[in-house]
Amino acid sequence: MPKPKRGAHDMGGDRAGPIDTSEHLPTLTERRIDAMMLLLRAKPRAFWRTDENRRAIESLAPETYRSSGYYQKWAYAMRALLVEKGILTEAEVDRRLAEVRRRYGLPGPAGKAPRRKPAGAPLPAGREGGGPAGAKSGAKPSAGAAVRKSGPA
Amino acid sequence: MSARFKSGDRVLVRNDDRQGHVRTPSYLKGRRGTVLKDFGAWPNPESLAYGGDGLPPKVNYWVRFDMDEVWRGDGDYAHRDSVVAEIYEHWLEPLGPSEPPRAKRRPGRRRAA
Numbered sequence: 001m002p003k004p005k006r007g008a009h010d011m012g013g014d015r016a017g018p019i020d021t022s023e024h025l026p027t028l029t030e031r032r033i034d035a036m037m038l039l040l041r042a043k044p045r046a047f048w049r050t051d052e053n054r055r056a057i058e059s060l061a062p063e064t065y066r067s068s069g070y071y072q073k074w075a076y077a078m079r080a081l082l083v084e085k086g087i088l089t090e091a092e093v094d095r096r097l098a099e100v101r102r103r104y105g106l107p108g109p110a111g112k113a114p115r116r117k118p119a120g121a122p123l124p125a126g127r128e129g130g131g132p133a134g135a136k137s138g139a140k141p142s143a144g145a146a147v148r149k150s151g152p153a
Numbered sequence: 154m155s156a157r158f159k160s161g162d163r164v165l166v167r168n169d170d171r172q173g174h175v176r177t178p179s180y181l182k183g184r185r186g187t188v189l190k191d192f193g194a195w196p197n198p199e200s201l202a203y204g205g206d207g208l209p210p211k212v213n214y215w216v217r218f219d220m221d222e223v224w225r226g227d228g229d230y231a232h233r234d235s236v237v238a239e240i241y242e243h244w245l246e247p248l249g250p251s252e253p254p255r256a257k258r259r260p261g262r263r264r265a266a
Binding site for chain 1: 173181197199203204228
């Protein structure tokens, strides 16, 4: 029977192979990502909701989704949502990442996760390109963090 | 908002392959199950995920699926086990007359997130 198309996250029933269930302490980076997420989502700011966070993670390209760890996915989601909400621009994030790379003498990409094409997902139009213009022009309901404040989850 | 289904109702999960954020896992699409419990109406996560207001709210149910119905012989699984998942009402279609809930059988331990 033909099964519906599905994203990389929608993996119920797939062969998972052996699962590493050993415990490990969170790394400093993981703790920082956790703390940032908590602050960004704490009231009264609450810049985005759980469902938006899930959607942002599920929007990662399948290769990125599969090869990224739990907190790596959180970091990608934070970046995407901060830009989507107009809190940061792509240019600001890129500039800051370039600074950090310089500081530590690191080569490499800007750290932006490739997005899966939304394929009919009701993402606000004109956001794909990101950038200051795209972020500022948002008259769409998801544009302002202020909108978020009114409604409890 | 009143619930369309009640405990014991047989339901079919819509085989909808719309992309984007949904809370219905693909492995349950097109599968038949039995409503265990209704959890009342909640803001629709498929709207909240895109910055929407989640209105109108959608009733959420615990639905039990027999593993044989879910996997249909494909793969290794406990044939007499079942899986319970939370499914929102707009993903469910009524399926024939109700049957009494099988109270004696314990639902499976595994829950779809």
